[in-house]
Amino acid sequence: MKNLHGNITKLYAFSFLQMMLFPMAIITLFWKEHAGLSLTQILLLQSIFSVVTVTLDYPAGYVSDRLGYRVALSIASLIGMVGWGMYTVANSFWTVLLAETLLGISLSFVSGSDSALLYETLKAEGNELQYARYEGRMNGFSQTGEAVGAVFAGLLYAAAPLSPFILQVAVWGAALLVTRSLIETPRESSHQLRSHLMEAIHTARYAFLENKHLRYTMLFSTLLGIASFFPVWLIQPYMRQTGVPIAWFGPVWAGANLMVALSAMASHRMHNYLGDRKMIWLFCLLIVAGYFGLGLVGGLWGFLFYYLLTCMRGLRGPIIRNHVQIESPSANRAAVLSLQSVSFRICFACVGPFVGKLADAVGVQQTFHLLMYGFLIGLPPLAILFLRSFRERCRGASEI
Numbered sequence: 001m002k003n004l005h006g007n008i009t010k011l012y013a014f015s016f017l018q019m020m021l022f023p024m025a026i027i028t029l030f031w032k033e034h035a036g037l038s039l040t041q042i043l044l045l046q047s048i049f050s051v052v053t054v055t056l057d058y059p060a061g062y063v064s065d066r067l068g069y070r071v072a073l074s075i076a077s078l079i080g081m082v083g084w085g086m087y088t089v090a091n092s093f094w095t096v097l098l099a100e101t102l103l104g105i106s107l108s109f110v111s112g113s114d115s116a117l118l119y120e121t122l123k124a125e126g127n128e129l130q131y132a133r134y135e136g137r138m139n140g141f142s143q144t145g146e147a148v149g150a151v152f153a154g155l156l157y158a159a160a161p162l163s164p165f166i167l168q169v170a171v172w173g174a175a176l177l178v179t180r181s182l183i184e185t186p187r188e189s190s191h192q193l194r195s196h197l198m199e200a201i202h203t204a205r206y207a208f209l210e211n212k213h214l215r216y217t218m219l220f221s222t223l224l225g226i227a228s229f230f231p232v233w234l235i236q237p238y239m240r241q242t243g244v245p246i247a248w249f250g251p252v253w254a255g256a257n258l259m260v261a262l263s264a265m266a267s268h269r270m271h272n273y274l275g276d277r278k279m280i281w282l283f284c285l286l287i288v289a290g291y292f293g294l295g296l297v298g299g300l301w302g303f304l305f306y307y308l309l310t311c312m313r314g315l316r317g318p319i320i321r322n323h324v325q326i327e328s329p330s331a332n333r334a335a336v337l338s339l340q341s342v343s344f345r346i347c348f349a350c351v352g353p354f355v356g357k358l359a360d361a362v363g364v365q366q367t368f369h370l371l372m373y374g375f376l377i378g379l380p381p382l383a384i385l386f387l388r389s390f391r392e393r394c395r396g397a398s399e400i
Contacts, residue, residue, distance in 0.1 A: 004183050007121045008134060011114055011182075014073065015138045016145035017175040018080075018110065022164035023087070024146060025153035025253035028236035029246075034161060035096050039364075042233060043356025045093070045100060050345035050352065052104035053111070060108040061338025069117035070182040076109035077176035084168040112337030114138070119325050120185040131325055132268045136318040139264035143257040143314065150253035154246055206329075207339050213389040214327040218340045220280075220386040221320045225344040227287045227375055228313040230355060231294070231306050231368075238294065238364040239303050252303060256310045263314025271319050277387055279319060284379045286312035288372060295369025302365075323390070 023030065031037040037045065064072035083102030090096045118138060122128045149171075156163045208215050231238075235256075239249065271279055286308045293305025321337075328336040359367040 004121055004124055004185060007117060007182055007185070010178055011118050011121075012138055012141045014114065014175055014178045015142035016148075017171055017178065018145070019142040019257075020145035020149040020171050022149045022153055022156065022167045022171070023084075025150040025250045026157040026164065026236070028233060029157070029240070029249075030161065031096060032237070035090060035092055037093060037096070038356075039234075039237060039359045040353065040356040041093055043352045043359075045097060046233060047349040047352040048097060049100045049104045050349040052101050053108050054342050054345040054349065056105055056108035060105075061112040061336075064109065064113045064116070068184045069113045069120075070179060070184050072109045072113040073117075073179040073182065074176060076106045076113075077172055077179050079103075079109070080106040080172040080175070081169050084165055084172060087165040087168075088162050108338075111341045115321060115325070115337055117182065117185065124185050128325075132271070132318045132322040135321055136264045136267045139267075139314065139317045140261040143259075143261035143264060147254040147257035147261065150250050150257060152250055153253065154248070154250040158246065203336060204339060207336055211327055213386075213393045214324065214336075216382070216385045216389045217320060217323045217327070218343050220382040221316075221324075221340055222343045222347050223375075223378055223382055224283055224287070224312070224316050224320070226347055226351070227291075227379075228309050228316075229344075229348060230371060231290075231309055234355075234359060234364050234367065235303060235306050237359070238368070241364060242298060242302055243300055244303060256307060259307050259310040260314040263311045264317055265314075267315045267318040270315065276319075276390060279315070280383050280387060283312050283316055284375075284383055286315075287375050287379065291368050291372035291375060295365055295367075295372055298365050 028042060031042050031045070032039075060072065079102055083099050083106055086095070086099035086102060090099050115135065115138075118134060119128060119131055122131055122134060153164055156167075206214075207218065236249065239252065240246075244252070274282065290305050290308035290312070293308070294302060297305065324337060324340055355367065355371070358370070362370075
């Protein structure tokens with residue numbers, strides 16, 4: 001059990017290394033200035049990335065449940081090294097697409113596996129009720145890692161555009177050493193009498209049809225994820241257009257990720273204070289305020305409104321994922337978590353290219369303005385459905 005408890009520290013380390021993404025603070029500039037991509041192509045690229053992860057995310061989660069979380073995370077680390085290595089020779093849409101495809105495959109094997117291993121480790125110790133707290137810490141380490149990688153990204157890029165990508169290969173090599181040292185947890189067997197395909201279909205039917213609260217949790221989480229994801233790809237050209245010096249890009253990105261980290265670490269405490277209902281409406285308020293500021297205030301310091309969205313992202317992760325974990329059967333935990341990612345990726349693949357085309361046509365700031373109205377319309381109904389299904393679940397549990 002002592003060795004098993006070591007998984008928690010190792011998962012913190014893996015999360016830190018996985019997200020210590022030296023290229024992220026300048027990746028949009030690299031795509032535009034060195035690969036010659038437009039914003040339409042950039043959002044199309046991310047939509048294709050989403051299709052890749054949608055295609056593989058659920059199968060990878062299913063394989064992870066069968067072969068083990070340690071194996072899945074090690075495969076992810078190896079493919080991640082190859083994907084970032086491809087960027088050292090990427091100079092066109094198609095070479096960038098190949099690199100992103102490899103990184104999408106890598107992400108598919110991470111998705112759900114790290115959180116599932118964390119939950120199963122805590123469950124083996126009889127401590128699963130503290131999952132949101134530990135998940136918040138793991139999210140905090142991941143965002144701190146991205147902040148560390150971003151601090152000097154602008155300077156590295158200015159000195160040698162490929163240096164962030166070379167460093168990234170080394171980081172994933174270190175992540176592989178960590179994943180190889182993880183310990184698999186004892187957990188329930190699926191006792192499957194069905195074929196693997198039928199088992200996968202049964203899990204998807206359970207998540208989206210049979211379990212009402214899990215369905216609305218995933219749908220609400222998808223919209224929250226979309227709200228925090230568009231600025232990731234648009235904030236760099238937004239800062240470029242509003243005159244933010246390129247030397248600021250790394251610190252701005254680092255500050256955004258530190259905001260995610262601090263919010264994730266404080267998430268369970270704030271949840272204990274506010275409760276589910278007020279937390280859910282706080283998420284909605286932060287999104288609308290963030291897009292309002294980005295779209296209507298603008299100016300040199302307009303990017304600070306992006307920090308409201310990163311705050312929401314940090315607060316949301318542990319709370320929403322805890323709802324999913326509670327509703328997930330142990331034998332298919334990673335597969336259910338992967339379905340949440342699949343839902344998000346499908347949605348982004350459908351709308352991403354149109355948002356990119358809109359940004360090319362009317363500008364990034366006006367795009368943020370228009371997106372604000374979309375979230376004003378979409379968020380309240382899903383928030384109400386989520387809270388209603390949660391109340392029904394609590395009422396049913398109390399009757400039992």
